[in-house]
Amino acid sequence: TELLHRQLGEPVEQAMTQIYAGGRSFIASLAHVVFEGREAGDDAATAIFDQGAERLAELVSAAERYFPGEYSVVLGGGLFAAYPEYVEAVRRRCPGQARLLTTDMPVVYGAAVEALEALASSRHEVTAVFTQPDKPKGRGKAMQFTPVKEVALRENIPVYQPKKARDPEVIQKIRELAPDVLVVVAFGQIIPQEILDIAPYGCINVHGSLLPKYRGAAPIQWAVIDGEKESGVTTMQMDAGLDTGDMLLKTVVPLDEKETGGSLFDKLSKAGADLLLKTLDALENGTVTPQK
Numbered sequence: 580t581e582l583l584h585r586q587l588g589e590p591v592e593q594a595m596t597q598i599y600a601g602g603r604s605f606i607a608s609l610a611h612v613v614f615e616g617r618e619a620g621d622d623a624a625t626a627i628f629d630q631g632a633e634r635l636a637e638l639v640s641a642a643e644r645y646f647p648g649e650y651s652v653v654l655g656g657g658l659f660a661a662y663p664e665y666v667e668a669v670r671r672r673c674p675g676q677a678r679l680l681t682t683d684m685p686v687v688y689g690a691a692v693e694a695l696e697a698l699a700s701s702r703h704e705v706t707a708v709f710t711q712p713d714k715p716k717g718r719g720k721a722m723q724f725t726p727v728k729e730v731a732l733r734e735n736i737p738v739y740q741p742k743k744a745r746d747p748e749v750i751q752k753i754r755e756l757a758p759d760v761l762v763v764v765a766f767g768q769i770i771p772q773e774i775l776d777i778a779p780y781g782c783i784n785v786h787g788s789l790l791p792k793y794r795g796a797a798p799i800q801w802a803v804i805d806g807e808k809e810s811g812v813t814t815m816q817m818d819a820g821l822d823t824g825d826m827l828l829k830t831v832v833p834l835d836e837k838e839t840g841g842s843l844f845d846k847l848s849k850a851g852a853d854l855l856l857k858t859l860d861a862l863e864n865g866t867v868t869p870q871k
């Protein structure tokens with residue numbers, strides 16, 4: 580924005596500010612889709628998917644109006660891996676110049692893979708792994724395992740792939756497994772209160788920011804966009820809200836001058852796996868004090 584302002588003047592800075600604000604609004608709509616729309620049922624979800632896609636179409640149109648050219652709409656993260664219906668809504672709503680790309684699944688599941696590998700190689704017993712259902716990929720539409728499932732099978736850990744975590748049979752299965760603690764990393768579904776209450780040590784989530792800053796969607800991307808000097812990972816005790824549970828432990832990760840969302844994601848995935856093990860030890864030893 581500063582470079583464009585020096586070259587072209589105030590109107591460009593105003594335009595970029597408008598587009599930037601629109602981007603923040605759209606990120607908020609993504610969280611709304613995940614944590615309200617899908618859980619509302621298929622009919623309600625369709626309407627909310629369309630609403631979010633329409634917001635994205637407005638954002639792309641604003642960018643094209645101020646800076647003519649061809650734009651790529653890059654959709655990445657657990658939302659788009661879990662809910663292809665949203666991708667289809669974006670295809671319907673975005674202007675003809677917009678192209679749609681999706682991130683590869685290993686990127687989407689990277690943080691969860693790091694956490695699972697750390698747990699599997701630790702002193703802790705991983706009783707079971709719950710991950711998203713397999714998805715068809717490529718021209719042949721062959722079913723592809725999630726990277727999390729691949730790690731679990733390699734480590735001989737039982738794998739369950741529920742379409743919806745709130746289904747009664749899923750809740751009952753977790754009760755039967757009788758875990759001491761539940762760990763959630765980039766799962767992409769709402770965890771109902773019935774599941775949160777099952778384990779004696781609760782349900783631990785690994786979040787890619789230094790909470791309470793950057794609650795909700797895309798914390799890694801916004802830390803880079805906002806020019807933060809440092810980011811980090813927070814482990815927290817999950818509750819029914821969106822990243823509103825009590826904070827447990829944090830670790831700080833400095834950002835390089837040329838940091839990108841992808842490079843920071845890799846750093847935080849590794850840091851998050853290490854912090855998760857420290858958090859489990861602290862919970863077991865009673866040496867962690869939850870903070871609001």
